[in-house]
Amino acid sequence: MARTQGSHAEITGPKIRTEALRLFAESGYAAVSMREIARAVGVQAGALYNYTPDKQALLFSLLKGHMDDLAEALSALPRAAAPMERLQTFVHFHIAFHLERPQAVFIAYMELRNLTPENFAVIEAQRRDYETGLEEILRAGMATGAFSVPDSKLATLAIIAMLTGVTTWYRPGGRLPLKAVQDRYWDLTRQMVTA
Amino acid sequence: MARTQGSHAEITGPKIRTEALRLFAESGYAAVSMREIARAVGVQAGALYNYTPDKQALLFSLLKGHMDDLAEALSALPRAAAPMERLQTFVHFHIAFHLERPQAVFIAYMELRNLTPENFAVIEAQRRDYETGLEEILRAGMATGAFSVPDSKLATLAIIAMLTGVTTWYRPGGRLPLKAVQDRYWDLTRQMVTA
DNA sequence: GTCTATATCACGATAGAC
DNA sequence: GTCTATCGTGATATAGAC
Missing domain, CATH: 1.10.10.60 (Homeodomain-like)
Known part of the structure; x- marks a missing residue:
């Protein structure tokens, strides 16, 4: 048939x-x-x-959809009272979200330069918004004294780079299950932001 | 003329x-x-x-040259007695080396998939060797009690991802001079590996 | 909505003159 | 070592039949 x-x-x-x-x-x-x-x-x-309409629009649509998903998932996170809990939630979320869609994460990193300038600006703004979400947690923790992070912007970029790096080596069925990876990255992150 | x-x-x-x-x-x-x-x-x-001989050989030659430079520079680092000093040296070195040649760093990350399998294997082996250099420092620090890093392999990948991420945002003449960037990443790294 | 066919253009790589 | 010219191939995108 x-x-x-x-x-x-x-x-x-x-x-x-x-x-x-x-x-x-x-x-x-x-x-x-x-x-x-x-x-x-x-x-x-x-x-x-x-x-x-063309190949470029197809690429942009894929990246835009990915960034929209990311923004929506971030905004759906619980707003726990304490910055420490909020940061822990963020770390676990960021790792799980990125490991769930390795292909989209990969092209969102690698294919930015193949976007037209107009399309690139859209995606880049979404990326900055996401980073700001983490930075606000760090600044809140600084205000309460929970964190010791002199440069919140640099620390934000450092943490995101560290966490996203998990996508370069993690394979399902590998040495560590997702939960263990999340816990170990959280240990590293917690130590990094506390004096 | x-x-x-x-x-x-x-x-x-x-x-x-x-x-x-x-x-x-x-x-x-x-x-x-x-x-x-x-x-x-x-x-x-x-x-x-x-x-x-062809375009592929040109790409491979560029990547191979970069990785050779990296390996040579790593092996030239002073072997300070204490793991803490060795780690500090590594962090400063890694950041300076990568910020000095942003183009080579970029293609060493982005163009791996455009290598033939044979060429890819060569570069990948060099990358693993470099990572092992850091991991040995972490393990030495664990042995002396200077560091608290339960999973040295994961911590190695986390640190390298964090440090290499500097190439995505650093621009000469920007908010922070190289020395300040090195110092702040060292602060973060030191806090991360000490309990 | 999908097909076939095609317009238009560029690609990597090579041959042979100088 | 560099040039001009070209071979063989494949690219994006479009037109019109069904």
Whole structure:
């Protein structure tokens, strides 16, 4: 009953995004052709242009969706009273979120330079907003005396770089389960921000 | 007296490497054409093949040279007696080395997937060797009781990710001079590894 | 919505003159 | 060592049939 033609919008649309994300993460935006995406989806190259005006818009859409997810998840975190608990929540959240979607995280880092300047500005602003979320926790902890962090901006960038680095080595089924990774990064983070 | 032909090997060879490094860092290996490199160097595309068998070998040569420089600089560090001093030296060194050559650092991270499997294995082994250099410092500090780091492998990766992250935001002439950046990252690192 | 076919252009790499 | 010219291939994107 397999059809080689006809309408499959409900399947094709999401599948284009899934396969493009996978291929961009594996080989890089510039190295992946529209023909290659089409082959993975199971359509001809021309059919992709029913779903995206061009390749650049497809990349931007994937990155924008990822950053939107991140912002939404961050805003949904519980606002515990104490900065120490808020920081612990953030550390656990950041690691889990990033390990759950390694492909999106990878292209959000690697393919920024393949965005047009306008699209880059949008994503970069979202990244700064996310960083500000952590910085506010650090500043709150400074105010209560819970943390000892002379330069909250630098510490914010240091912590995010340290935590995001987990995506470069973590593999499901590896030496440490997710929970252990979260706990150990939290130990390191806690020691780092307390005198 | 400008010549448009003739031999310029002593100029062209290094210039190809400089321009290729710059262009790969700016736009990515896959997005840069041999014609583009040739234009930046001031020769025709065909002339590049007097210096490299192909584009892949050019990329590998740049990455290999960078990793060789890193290994050589690491081995030249003073072997201070105390792990605390050795770690401080490492932190200052790692930051200075990486900030001195942002383009090479960038492509050493971003273009690994554009290496052939054989070339990738070579670079990856060098990266592991470098990480081992830090891990040995941490283990030495554990042995003397100077450090409190339950998982030296994870702490190694966390520290390197944190320190290398400086390349994503540091700009010469910015808010903090190099020395201040080194000192603040050392403060964070020291707090992180001591209980 | 998908297909086939194609316009237009650029790519990596090579050959042979100088 | 560099040039010009080119081979063979594949890229993005579009047009029009179904």
